[in-house]
């Protein structure tokens with residue numbers, strides 16, 4: 001996979017499932033990351049072809065719980081992100097899925113207590129030997145690109161030193177979220193510290209943080225010199241951010257997301273979470289729209305709510321002739 005001049009949909013837990021990835025790609029995302037999936041969970045999954053949907057499902061054995069759903073259409077752009085604290089387990093997880101995805105990424109930035117206490121996410125940033133072990137193990141044993149996503153360390157020098165060690169493992173690219181572990185999402189991303197990493201490395205760097213408008217893709221590239229740009233919240237709030245033709249009204253994107261969720265039979269909880277994240281950006285969820293969303297219990301309820309019942313019936317094969 002080529003990591004130059006790419007617009008990248010960032011990994012987002014519960015959001016980055018197949019419908020949202022396809023939506024972002026439709027508007028111009030070149031590379032689409034899936035949500036972080038923990039290796040412990042994924043090693044218990046089996047691959048199943050879902051004939052009725054035309055998807056490839058990874059299902060927790062002994063259950064009907066779909067942990068990862070993908071399809072051939074996104075085979076060359078979907079990145080499977082793993083949460084891990086162990087090289088062998090990460091490799092086992094990656095080997096299960098590697099034929100169906102374009103690349104494997106390791107999450108080294110998540111600051112949540114669940115990740116840190118399990119030695120995953122941002123906990124890895126303080127363990128360069130373990131990082132080396134995980135990345136070289138994956139590199140040696142996989143035929144597809146391996147990358148990782150980090151946050152900034154305490155000083156620019158520390159970040160650059162770690163980035164250099166990561167580059168030596170042979171990864172294909174490095175994504176840098178321009179915030180420190182202790183920063184909150186409202187704190188401005190430090191693009192200048194991303195540029196320090198770009199200057200020190202020869203592999204492509206993917207710059208991430210505070211890209212909200214289409215014009216920001218160019219701004220962050222100019223400010224950092226990064227090869228590619230990754231966007232999370234800007235895409236969540238309006239997936240048409242990737243389009244050079246200007247953003248569509250967010251309500252249109254909400255409708256499209258609901259349609260794609262119906263088409264791909266997306267998990268209702270994840271669908272509602274994503275809709276709540278989108279709508280919460282534009283309105284108080286205490287208002288009637290938010291309350292109606294909270295009440296919805298199924299994709300059919302969402303179809304009803306957003307005027308997509310006809311589409312729902314066609315997809316489910318229950319349309320009246």
Ligand SMILES: Cc1cc2nc3c(=O)[nH]c(=O)nc-3n(C[C@H](O)[C@H](O)[C@H](O)COP(=O)(O)O)c2cc1C
Nearest residue numbers: 010011012013035036107177209210211231232233
């Ligand atoms: C809802 C949500 C879920 C996220 N989940 C992940 C994740 O699974 N893995 C990851 O590396 N980062 C995750 N992040 C962080 C984003 O990928 C990104 O690094 C961060 O939001 C900064 O980019 P932004 O300023 O464009 O939002 C998540 C962010 C959001 C808003």
